[in-house]
Amino acid sequence: MKSKIKALCITTMLSGMALSPLPATAQELLIGLATAQTGNLAPYDQPSLKGLEMAVEEINATGGIAGKFPIKLIIKDTRSDAAQTALAAQELIDQGVNIMITPCDADPSIAAGQITQAAQIPTFSFCATTPTMPIAVGDYMFGNYPADNVQAAVLANHAIEQGYKRAYILKSPDSAYTLKLPEYFATSFKAKGGEIVGEGTFSMGQQDFGAEVTKIKALNPAPDVIMTAAYEPDFPAFIRQLRSAGVDTPILGSDGIDSPTTFGLGKLVEGVVFTAAGFATEGSPLAKFNAKYKQRTGQEPDTNYIANGYDLGKVIEAAVTKADGIEPTAIRNAIASLEKVPGVTGPITYVGTQGMPLRSVALVRIKDGGRELVSQGVPAAADVPAP
Amino acid sequence: MDMFLQQLVNALSLGGTYALLALGLAVVFSIMGLINFAHGELMTAAGYGLIFSLLLGVPFALALPAAVVVAILLAVLMERVAFRSVRGASGTTLLLTSFAVSAIIRVLFQNFISARPMAVRIPMALSGTIEIAGLHLGIIQAISILVTIAMLVGLNLFLHRTVLGRAMRAAAEDFAIVRLMGIRANAVVATAFAISGLLAGVAGVLWVAQRGSVDPLMGFLPVLKAFIAAIIGGLGSLSGAVAGGFLLGFTEVFLQAFLPESLLSYRDAFAIILVIAVLLYAPQGLLARRTVVKL
Numbered sequence: 001m002k003s004k005i006k007a008l009c010i011t012t013m014l015s016g017m018a019l020s021p022l023p024a025t026a027q028e029l030l031i032g033l034a035t036a037q038t039g040n041l042a043p044y045d046q047p048s049l050k051g052l053e054m055a056v057e058e059i060n061a062t063g064g065i066a067g068k069f070p071i072k073l074i075i076k077d078t079r080s081d082a083a084q085t086a087l088a089a090q091e092l093i094d095q096g097v098n099i100m101i102t103p104c105d106a107d108p109s110i111a112a113g114q115i116t117q118a119a120q121i122p123t124f125s126f127c128a129t130t131p132t133m134p135i136a137v138g139d140y141m142f143g144n145y146p147a148d149n150v151q152a153a154v155l156a157n158h159a160i161e162q163g164y165k166r167a168y169i170l171k172s173p174d175s176a177y178t179l180k181l182p183e184y185f186a187t188s189f190k191a192k193g194g195e196i197v198g199e200g201t202f203s204m205g206q207q208d209f210g211a212e213v214t215k216i217k218a219l220n221p222a223p224d225v226i227m228t229a230a231y232e233p234d235f236p237a238f239i240r241q242l243r244s245a246g247v248d249t250p251i252l253g254s255d256g257i258d259s260p261t262t263f264g265l266g267k268l269v270e271g272v273v274f275t276a277a278g279f280a281t282e283g284s285p286l287a288k289f290n291a292k293y294k295q296r297t298g299q300e301p302d303t304n305y306i307a308n309g310y311d312l313g314k315v316i317e318a319a320v321t322k323a324d325g326i327e328p329t330a331i332r333n334a335i336a337s338l339e340k341v342p343g344v345t346g347p348i349t350y351v352g353t354q355g356m357p358l359r360s361v362a363l364v365r366i367k368d369g370g371r372e373l374v375s376q377g378v379p380a381a382a383d384v385p386a387p
Numbered sequence: 388m389d390m391f392l393q394q395l396v397n398a399l400s401l402g403g404t405y406a407l408l409a410l411g412l413a414v415v416f417s418i419m420g421l422i423n424f425a426h427g428e429l430m431t432a433a434g435y436g437l438i439f440s441l442l443l444g445v446p447f448a449l450a451l452p453a454a455v456v457v458a459i460l461l462a463v464l465m466e467r468v469a470f471r472s473v474r475g476a477s478g479t480t481l482l483l484t485s486f487a488v489s490a491i492i493r494v495l496f497q498n499f500i501s502a503r504p505m506a507v508r509i510p511m512a513l514s515g516t517i518e519i520a521g522l523h524l525g526i527i528q529a530i531s532i533l534v535t536i537a538m539l540v541g542l543n544l545f546l547h548r549t550v551l552g553r554a555m556r557a558a559a560e561d562f563a564i565v566r567l568m569g570i571r572a573n574a575v576v577a578t579a580f581a582i583s584g585l586l587a588g589v590a591g592v593l594w595v596a597q598r599g600s601v602d603p604l605m606g607f608l609p610v611l612k613a614f615i616a617a618i619i620g621g622l623g624s625l626s627g628a629v630a631g632g633f634l635l636g637f638t639e640v641f642l643q644a645f646l647p648e649s650l651l652s653y654r655d656a657f658a659i660i661l662v663i664a665v666l667l668y669a670p671q672g673l674l675a676r677r678t679v680v681k682l
Contacts, residue, residue, distance in 0.1 A: 038494055040604055042502035065406030173652040201651040205608040207598050210528070211643035217523075218390055232504045233605065234596035240597065244516045244525035261600035264506030268514055303503070 003279035029069045030328045032092030033101045034112050039080025044104035048126040048309035055313020065320045076095040082108040082321040088117045098326045106130035106176055113137030124331040127308055130176045131387035134355025140332050144312045149387055151275040152184030153379040154361045155252045159225055166197040181229035181254050187385040197223050207237035213245045231256030244269050260302050272366045277304045278345030279362035279373045289344040311343035394644045400528040402636020403535030404590050406629045408613030411586035413628035417559035418579040426607020429584050430591030433458040438505050447510055455588035462584025463655030496603035504602035505607040507595055529592045551578055554632035619665050621672025
């Protein structure tokens with residue numbers, strides 16, 4: 001046994017020696033991940049990473065991208081802290097990464113982006129949705145998720161189609177997502193002839209909506225629809241207290257509420273409509289992906305962030321194939337020219353954008369405790385409010 | 388007027404939760420001069436206790452006490468493992484130890500349970516409303532107010548009617564004398580932690596019932612609020628903690644209710660300004676004890 005281990009050690013050492021000079025210099029694509037394994041972004045970054053790792057595994061099993069560029073991930077935990085994200089990004093650049101991936105939030109992504117932009121390393125945020133993020137950083141920064149203003153436009157179109165005239169928006173100044181998405185919705189909704197009859201605010205994590213709910217109940221005329229980008233724990237607390245107070249106004253939400261907790265609320269959330277990055281209709285690529293994920297890990301994929309992380313692997317594969325090399329600037333230019341990359345959540349396009357990809361948004365209604373697809377697609381450019 | 392009464396009920400419910408948490412902090416502080424920032428993790432532990440008891444098939448009515456027991460056990464364990472060895476050390480050491488305990492427990496939750504929030508299936512019967520004289524009272528809200536009152540009365544009885552309770556009140560005054568009277572220090576401190584665990588567990592269950600999920604970081608914000616409440620009331624004063632909790636709850640709800648829309652985003656700033664005003668008027672807090680004697 002011992003000699004076996006020894007032999008294994010020696011072979012590993014030898015193969016390491018034999019291989020290491022080659023890939024590190026020319027062939028191996030180094031992807032640096034300055035993302036959160038702990039802290040408040042971990043719930044989004046961890047599943048995204050799982051998806052990405054699955055894509056990388058598949059690509060490497062075929063000898064790497066286009067059969068010649070195997071991928072190596074270097075992962076550093078940022079503890080969900082913006083300063084630590086910048087530090088991790090600097091360390092990864094020093095290790096010579098060709099592509100950088102940053103957390104699911106615009107703030108740490110912008111902090112890291114300042115460094116990667118200067119070093120000219122193409123950078124993706126796993127799932128930040130703030131449309132101004134790439135504009136704030138520069139032309140090496142890219143998103144990997146439908147932007148807030150795109151989601152808002154889809155929701156506003158739906159509200160108008162349903163014949164809603166008066167809307168109430170509930171927002172929180174604590175994050176760009178919870179503040180701007182309802183504001184984009186208001187812009188879009190007003191542009192189409194709707195009226196905003198009230199605005200409420202909340203503090204994230206506060207989860208006491210008694211005061212706000214009492215105000216909504218007293219509104220005259222009552223709103224036809226309530227739109228919010230609140231997510232856990234605020235969204236469940238809000239809808240529970242709203243419905244408890246006897247208000248049954250329809251609710252429009254955003255992709256943040258697509259979680260088991262929301263569905264665990266049972267009939268309280270019946271009829272809620274929200275945006276999602278993808279929808280697994282039978283036989284769709286997403287359904288196949290979910291089945292594959294379950295088979296490989298034994299776990300039900302409980303969030304779209306897994307598929308979204310997997311799609312980032314596909315985007316990188318497409319870009320490196322197109323650049324036919326691993327030189328960062330060439331990869332950056334290739335990303336910016338990508339069109340309709342077939343992701344499992346739908347086609348992904350970067351050409352003609354300012355860094356946030358054009359990708360389809362699914363509109364989902366909660367029905368009988370399950371998901372029902374309302375519509376899926378990319379909204380018309382004219383409908384999307386300016387970032 | 389109806390709106391005012393409705394908001395009063397809202398304030399009572401939120402203030403009650405803050406009061407329970409602040410009381411948990413104050414019980415431990417009064418005995419050993421420690422501000423336990425890991426108090427929030429006791430709430431989280433109660434939440435996970437609830438989830439896992441339900442997963443094991445325990446009926447909901449039994450899962451609730453089980454969740455509270457988990458919080459009590461963790462509180463006692465915390466004392467035994469982390470805080471006993473630094474008992475009597477400087478306030479800074481105690482504070483840093485509690486931060487460390489809090490951070491370690493949070494990372495353990497994230498890496499060994501789940502970084503993503505886990506849903507708790509709260510029975511639908513609890514989502515209903517009771518209507519009393521035109522006032523809508525959510526069932527969870529009503530339970531939360533009742534439980535707060537019951538806990539406060541119960542704790543009061545314990546502190547005044549039992550030997551251990553009296554020993555705890557005496558220890559808050561002067562621990563050295565209490566030990567000279569033949570009371571075991573370990574018993575008093577462990578009881579203080581058990582009580583704080585009980586209070587955190589109950590508050591945790593009420594908190595989770597509102598939000599419907601448990602995530603590893605959920606304890607941070609409420610414990611911060613409880614800390615503010617305890618400061619307003621006067622650190623170490625039990626009645627002060629309760630008063631502070633209700634005052635903070637009332638302030639938050641009424642600011643939310645009656646601030647004009649354009650100023651609403653500054654609600655927390657206004658609340659904190661009020662806290663500063665209270666502290667300018669009473670620097671030791673509203674109901675401060677005159678002396679703080681440490682172990």
